[in-house]
Amino acid sequence: MKVEIQMPRIKSKFAETAVIAALTALTAVTTMLVRVPIPATNGYFNIGDVFIILAGLWLGPRAGFIAGAFGSAIADAIGFPVYIPATFIVKGFEGWITGIIARNSASNSLVRPVTAALVGGFCMVAGYYLFEAFIYPLLGRQIPMFNITDPGAAFIALLPNAIQGLSGIVGGLALWKAMTAGSQNLDTSDNQSLSGKHG
């Protein structure tokens, strides 16, 4: 008998708003929780990507974008405001692309969610490199505030960003898997139709 597992579906529009708001706030909190400054780029390493990946995998591209863009930008406002524009775009895109790829993955195969998380993490690393190596130096010519990084510094930041992306992928997938397992247990033990399709 084939068992298909799905994440808990949120039917109420208000419940969806509440969960997206909670994931956005949690993204901001976890981004602020562990911050390791990277002097070369004036940026920092964090573990906030865990909830961005989770939001994309669980609730789709819109939730992934909101959690990534707003949650991370709020965290940047506390201590590193110059990175708000880059973070809004890069992290928002990370959540959106994760959600787009993982959307409608109804089977119990892990290939699609893992691919989605990997692409999301890669987009984050590539996006920050793009901003730190090219866009910020270019903007810095007109607005001195953005003159904080250069291609060399962006190259140095690739390793911490890659570790950050990897921790986000692993953590996000682990949380998503834990929630999937939880919903499967709920379904089989209590015979509730919160999640899962048996066929």
Next chain:
Amino acid sequence: MNAFELPAFLKLQHLRPWWLKIAVLMLIGYPLFSNRPAAFIGAAMGQHLPETLGPMLAWPLITFFVWACCLPSLGTAKLLDYLAAAYAMAITTVVSGAVLRLALPAIFPADTADNFRLLRVYFNILAVFPYSLTFLNSFSVSNLMNRLTRTRGRFREAGLHLALALRICQHVGEVIPKMLLVWREENPDLLLPRCRDDWYGISPLVKWPMWFVRSISQWIFACIILTFEPIPVMVNEIEQIDESRDSDAPDKV
């Protein structure tokens, strides 16, 4: 601790109309998001003090100013709770940055200017964290919902979504300072790895990363549980208000 109360008129929650409240809050937060006030204070103090001391003192002064503005709205007990969380975040940021600079200079190269920036980040976190929570708590969700119950039209639903999101964010703001207590009280072994018998003899190179990953993952799980716990009640409340729209509407014949 007996927390003293400041006069009610100083509380930002009581400021009306709402746009004036936002204007005052933005005025208070202006030195945190612009370099101009710090540069001005630093330059003024630099005339009387040694060259580096003036700019260095500008940030603590701005931080004290923000705390003083937040104090009447939050009260002493709440402000101290928020400051505990802010200090934990600021110290972990600065210490982790400093340790990694020493341990991995190739990946984290730094000079004197970077140390100065780190100090600025430290005070910035101390000031912005209580400020942002004061900003969030200055708006009453219950007042907003009361207004929405009397409102008709397309903005009502958007308002309800906004009220719910604001309530969730306020709730998370309440959860964070408590999380520090949870970490200390519930997991003393995680904070004191040297006291753990089962880790005796294990190399610190293994012990510390293990402790770090376990502490963080436990913190995240506790944070998820505390954050999601009241969501069904909040959603139910909003849904009841939303449903009351249909019952309040005049009957169509």
